Amino acid sequence: MSDITPPKRPRRWMLYAPLGLAAAAGAGFYAMLQGLQDGSYDPRGVPSVLLGKPVPDFSLPALEGVDLPALAAADLRGPLPGPVLVNFWASWCAPCIIEHPQLMRLAREGIAVHGINYKDRVMEAGAFLQRHGNPYRRLGRDEPGRIAIDWGVYGVPETYLLDRQGMIRWRWAGPITADTLEKDLRPLLRRYA
Amino acid sequence: MIGELGHFALALGCILALAQAILPLIGAHRRDARLMALASPLAGAQLIAIASAFGALLWAFAVNDTTVSNVVLNSHSQKPLLYKFSGAWGNHEGSMVLWVLILALCGGAVAGFGRDLPSALQARVIGILGLIAAGFLGFIIFTSNPFERVWPPPMDGQGLNPILQDPGLAFHPPMLYLGYVGYAVTFAFAVAALLEGRVDAAWGRWVRPWSLAAWSFLTLGIALGSWWAYYELGWGGYWFWDPVENASLLPWLIGAALLHSAIVVEKRESLKIWTVLLAILAFGMSLLGTFLVRSGVLNSVHAFANDPARGVFILALLMAYVAGALALFAWRAPKLGGTGIFAPLSREGGLVLNNLLLCSIAAVVLVGTLWPMFADILFGAKISVGAPFFNAATAPLAIPLVAAMALGPMLAWKRADLAGALQRLWWVGALAVASAFLTLLVAGYHVWPALGFAAAAWLIFGAAADILDRIAAFRRPSQAWNRARGLPRAAWGGAIAHAGVGVMFAGLAGMGLATDALVALKPGEATRLAGYEWRLERIRDVQGPNWSARRATVTVLDGARVVTVLEPEKRFFPVGRMNTTEAAIHTNALRDLYAVLGDERDGGGVLRLHHNPLAPWIWFGAVIMALGGGLSLSDRRVRVSAPSRKAATAPA
Amino acid sequence: MTRWLFFCLLLALPAWAAVGDPNERLPDPAKEAIAREIGRELRCLVCQNQSIEDSDAQLARDLRRLVRERVAAGEDSAAVIRFVHQRYGDFVLLRPPVTAATMLLWATPILALGGGIAVIMLRRRRALAEAAALSPEEARRLAELDRGAA
Numbered sequence: 001m002s003d004i005t006p007p008k009r010p011r012r013w014m015l016y017a018p019l020g021l022a023a024a025a026g027a028g029f030y031a032m033l034q035g036l037q038d039g040s041y042d043p044r045g046v047p048s049v050l051l052g053k054p055v056p057d058f059s060l061p062a063l064e065g066v067d068l069p070a071l072a073a074a075d076l077r078g079p080l081p082g083p084v085l086v087n088f089w090a091s092w093c094a095p096c097i098i099e100h101p102q103l104m105r106l107a108r109e110g111i112a113v114h115g116i117n118y119k120d121r122v123m124e125a126g127a128f129l130q131r132h133g134n135p136y137r138r139l140g141r142d143e144p145g146r147i148a149i150d151w152g153v154y155g156v157p158e159t160y161l162l163d164r165q166g167m168i169r170w171r172w173a174g175p176i177t178a179d180t181l182e183k184d185l186r187p188l189l190r191r192y193a
Numbered sequence: 194m195i196g197e198l199g200h201f202a203l204a205l206g207c208i209l210a211l212a213q214a215i216l217p218l219i220g221a222h223r224r225d226a227r228l229m230a231l232a233s234p235l236a237g238a239q240l241i242a243i244a245s246a247f248g249a250l251l252w253a254f255a256v257n258d259t260t261v262s263n264v265v266l267n268s269h270s271q272k273p274l275l276y277k278f279s280g281a282w283g284n285h286e287g288s289m290v291l292w293v294l295i296l297a298l299c300g301g302a303v304a305g306f307g308r309d310l311p312s313a314l315q316a317r318v319i320g321i322l323g324l325i326a327a328g329f330l331g332f333i334i335f336t337s338n339p340f341e342r343v344w345p346p347p348m349d350g351q352g353l354n355p356i357l358q359d360p361g362l363a364f365h366p367p368m369l370y371l372g373y374v375g376y377a378v379t380f381a382f383a384v385a386a387l388l389e390g391r392v393d394a395a396w397g398r399w400v401r402p403w404s405l406a407a408w409s410f411l412t413l414g415i416a417l418g419s420w421w422a423y424y425e426l427g428w429g430g431y432w433f434w435d436p437v438e439n440a441s442l443l444p445w446l447i448g449a450a451l452l453h454s455a456i457v458v459e460k461r462e463s464l465k466i467w468t469v470l471l472a473i474l475a476f477g478m479s480l481l482g483t484f485l486v487r488s489g490v491l492n493s494v495h496a497f498a499n500d501p502a503r504g505v506f507i508l509a510l511l512m513a514y515v516a517g518a519l520a521l522f523a524w525r526a527p528k529l530g531g532t533g534i535f536a537p538l539s540r541e542g543g544l545v546l547n548n549l550l551l552c553s554i555a556a557v558v559l560v561g562t563l564w565p566m567f568a569d570i571l572f573g574a575k576i577s578v579g580a581p582f583f584n585a586a587t588a589p590l591a592i593p594l595v596a597a598m599a600l601g602p603m604l605a606w607k608r609a610d611l612a613g614a615l616q617r618l619w620w621v622g623a624l625a626v627a628s629a630f631l632t633l634l635v636a637g638y639h640v641w642p643a644l645g646f647a648a649a650a651w652l653i654f655g656a657a658a659d660i661l662d663r664i665a666a667f668r669r670p671s672q673a674w675n676r677a678r679g680l681p682r683a684a685w686g687g688a689i690a691h692a693g694v695g696v697m698f699a700g701l702a703g704m705g706l707a708t709d710a711l712v713a714l715k716p717g718e719a720t721r722l723a724g725y726e727w728r729l730e731r732i733r734d735v736q737g738p739n740w741s742a743r744r745a746t747v748t749v750l751d752g753a754r755v756v757t758v759l760e761p762e763k764r765f766f767p768v769g770r771m772n773t774t775e776a777a778i779h780t781n782a783l784r785d786l787y788a789v790l791g792d793e794r795d796g797g798g799v800l801r802l803h804h805n806p807l808a809p810w811i812w813f814g815a816v817i818m819a820l821g822g823g824l825s826l827s828d829r830r831v832r833v834s835a836p837s838r839k840a841a842t843a844p845a
Numbered sequence: 846m847t848r849w850l851f852f853c854l855l856l857a858l859p860a861w862a863a864v865g866d867p868n869e870r871l872p873d874p875a876k877e878a879i880a881r882e883i884g885r886e887l888r889c890l891v892c893q894n895q896s897i898e899d900s901d902a903q904l905a906r907d908l909r910r911l912v913r914e915r916v917a918a919g920e921d922s923a924a925v926i927r928f929v930h931q932r933y934g935d936f937v938l939l940r941p942p943v944t945a946a947t948m949l950l951w952a953t954p955i956l957a958l959g960g961g962i963a964v965i966m967l968r969r970r971r972a973l974a975e976a977a978a979l980s981p982e983e984a985r986r987l988a989e990l991d992r993g994a995a
Binding site for chain 1: 466470473474477484488489490491501504505508511512515516519520522523526527563566567569570571575
């Protein structure tokens with residue numbers, strides 16, 4: 001067959017194509033593994049679509065039995081006196097307990113922290129604040145979880161940072177640990193102060 | 194003590210594998226018969242070492258040795274023995290040991306059955322297998338020691354995830370690994386051919402049985418996993434296009450292409466370069482799956498391995514083997530000789546079309562699986578690629594593939610007569626069209642199920658037409674029986690596997706017509722679904738070996754006749770404090786009645802009921818495909834190993 | 846498969862503990878079918894890689910209810926999907942929208958098929974050219990030899 005005639009100009013590039021693709025994929029995988037270690041690549045992280053935008057319109061009732069004013073979008077429209085945190089939480093959520101001391105510390109430092117209580121019972125939410133302390137200036141109650149959907153919340157706890165113009169600048173899904181507070185949140189609070 | 198012996202056996206196996214890699218390869222290079230002769234005994238010794246290590250691991254699980262951390266994390270004394278064993282390979286470390294054990298078995302098989310192979314080719318194949326084994330044994334020893342001790346030993350283990358305590362899942366990983374690792378052998382043959390600079394019919398005849406065996410096992414493994422998802426997860430779904438599922442589908446698709454192109458190498462000594470590339474890619478896809486599942490880069494997987502050090506190690510192995518082989522391919526492939534000339538309309542042309550479409554589908558699945566990760570790293574975009582994408586993107590490729598599947602076997606080698614082939618298939622086409630219209634008539638306007646039934650009829654009757662044609666049943670009916678007996682088993686196997694695909698399509702189409710109901714019933718109340726009356730009798734407590742459960746009793750009636758009594762359960766496993774739902778399924782091979790028990794309230798319970806027409810055919814189809822593969826494997830031409838004189842007289 | 850399960854169990858245990866709530870389904874089967882089709886396009890963000898129709902995670906339930914409310918109110922599928930997309934971004938869509946970042950993804954079937962056909966054509970043309978480089982008589986004899994070898 002063609003073995004008899006010597007091949008003229010072999011199209012070498014075609015034979016190199018699989019190697020090139022494999023090498024590119026390998027480089028990509030290596031970048032992912034590196035990113036996994038330094039945190040720049042997180043296969044589970046989902047960015048908020050609200051970044052750089054004002055909060056969606058909403059008005060939530062106050063939590064009965066807790067002496068805190070209710071929360072509405074009007075309270076979060078700029079200009080604000082300083083950066084504001086909005087924290088979605090629930091008494092049944094274990095990571096919320098882990099994050100609570102950090103919220104308390106921020107509140108003591110004078111940062112405005114507002115809360116939205118998500119799918120919770122009134123009694124248990126109140127008891128939670130009594131036991132762990134209350135970091136919130138305003139507290140809205142979102143029992144059906146409908147406002148949370150407007151914010152794009154996909155689990156509790158979840159925390160949003162608003163700048164003085166009332167624009168959402170940062171969203172953290174999961175508990176704010178002491179580490180998160182120092183490494184991620186503090187620099188942002190300074191920047192938007 | 195046994196654990197230390199197991200660990201030692203792994204280390205010994207690693208050293209033996211290194212020797213098995215280096216000595217025969219040098220021997221083959223220098224044409225040194227003594228070094229080449231070392232290949233088989235070393236492969237045997239490595240097999241014994243790995244088998245001992247695996248035995249030690251099984252022993253630790255069987256006696257519930259709580260000084261071994263792997264046992265503590267994955268087992269419990271109260272577990273049934275089968276699940277103690279399956280717990281041994283139901284975790285990262287243990288499954289890696291199973292992986293290298295199967296690799297060692299393959300090496301042993303090439304050593305044992307490959308005596309008729311040209312000795313240099315055999316030495317090279319065994320050497321490459323040793324190279325692969327050494328890498329993965331190193332991975333186990335350095336990053337994933339299955340015999341790690343804990344001190345002080347806890348009183349008992351933490352138990353295996355209850356959802357994995359299931360007979361279907363006990364055999365799912367071994368089947369999958371038999372498939373994945375089988376492609377290591379075709380890979381080794383491909384690399385050996387590149388090193389030798391020669392591919393001939395004898396090579397094709399050796400690669401074909403291995404790719405057949407690997408593909409058949411992979412088919413069974415994937416089917417087992419999908420069947421388990423169907424009955425265990427309780428949502429009635431069977432395929433989710435999850436990245437981990439896709440990772441097993443990729444070698445299956447490439448392997449199916451390899452299976453077909455190896456025929457062309459064997460029969461026509463054509464498509465050699467392409468076949469070698471497919472053999473490399475099939476194993477590459479197996480390794481890619483291993484990397485995705487165990488490195489943590491995937492969105493879907495996390496619990497198996499979160500250790501980036503493991504990820505880097507596997508990536509290094511993946512690149513060393515696959516990129517190494519592809520570099521060798523780019524360098525040496527031109528030596529393998531060009532493609533023969535054949536008309537586009539020919540058996541070869543049909544097989545090329547099959548390869549083109551299968552590989553295009555594989556490309557879609559591969560890119561769809563990896564794109565979310567690469568879009569993230571390249572553009573910072575977070576996207577999802579799920580079932581709607583895969584269905585939309587693969588269907589236009591699957592339709593011509595199905596169309597060609599019945600047609601291809603009717604075409605003659607080199608130059609075929611399309612009109613003649615179509616003439617012999619006209620009744621098959623008519624039946625396919627009739628099935629589609631019948632579906633629309635009976636079930637209403639459901640396009641995809643109608644197409645699915647058309648595909649099923651086309652493939653099943655197309656396979657029948659192929660066999661009838663080969664035995665000349667219409668032209669010379671008196672000799673048909675003798676011709677049928679004389680027909681090579683490979684011909685039967687091919688037709689049966691194609692019919693199996695058709696049976697699977699019928700199941701998929703049937704599931705497209707599935708109906709379900711979600712109802713809250715009190716004892717004595719009933720609901721109607723799919724023409725049956727489903728009556729909840731009672732809900733009560735039951736006690737199992739390592740679980741307690743609430744069990745509902747649902748009587749299904751067709752008029753006054755009791756069809757079946759379904760008993761779905763909600764199980765609670767105290768060890769690990771986990772709940773599982775156990776769906777109750779009644780099948781009569783034509784449809785499944787499927788019930789799941791949900792929350793209980795006000796003395797009643799929530800039930801989700803499904804009527805799934807032809808659901809079991811999905812897995813029957815897979816079993817038939819694997820049987821077809823097995824039958825081809827038993828063909829005399831394949832079984833009797835390639836005569837070495839053929840290699841000698843191959844065109845130089 | 847196995848691994849996927851481990852993961853899902855970690856995040857969304859309730860997915861296996863419950864089967865859904867009859868009250869959440871729409872009484873009109875046609876509208877329920879539309880809602881289900883929409884639900885299969887939307888990803889349950891907590892239990893990764895399942896659609897909201899296939900999961901019983903809390904968020905999936907909420908989104909299922911939301912989809913059904915909007916369908917019941919007479920909104921068309923595109924509007925419902927747009928509503929969820931605006932809140933959760935591209936990540937929630939199991940059928941990724943065509944953007945600069947997904948062009949290559951959506952082009953894969955055409956690229957793979959087209960590329961494959963191009964390679965086959967190129968190789969064939971070269972093989973034919975090689976055959977034609979022989980004299981027509983040689984080519985004919987070669988073809989004959991070829992046939993004889995089969």
